[in-house]
C-alpha cells in the first residue's frame with residue numbers, strides 16, 4: 164500500500180464509493196481534497212530562515228522544539244509526497 168494516495172485516486176474513490184456509510188466516506192474524501200488544496204494555497208513558497216534558537220524567522224514560528232519542523236517545511240514535504248503520488 165502506497166504511503167500517499169494521489170488526488171486522482173481520491174477523486175476516483177469519491178466517484179465509486181458504495182460502502183454502507185457512503186455519505187460519511189464521501190464527505191471525508193471531499194474534505195481531504197479540499198484540505199489538500201488549502202494546504203497548497205496557504206503554504207509559503209519562501210524558504211524558512213532558522214535562527215540560532217531553532218525558530219523560523221521567515222514564518223514566525225519562533226518557539227520550535229528541537230527536531231520540530233516549521234509547519235511550512237512540513238507542508239512542503241507533504242505537497243512533494245502528494246505530487247509524487249499524483250505522478251504515479
Ligand SMILES: [Zn+2]
Pocket residue numbers: 210211212219220221222223224233234235236
Ligand atoms: Zn518556516
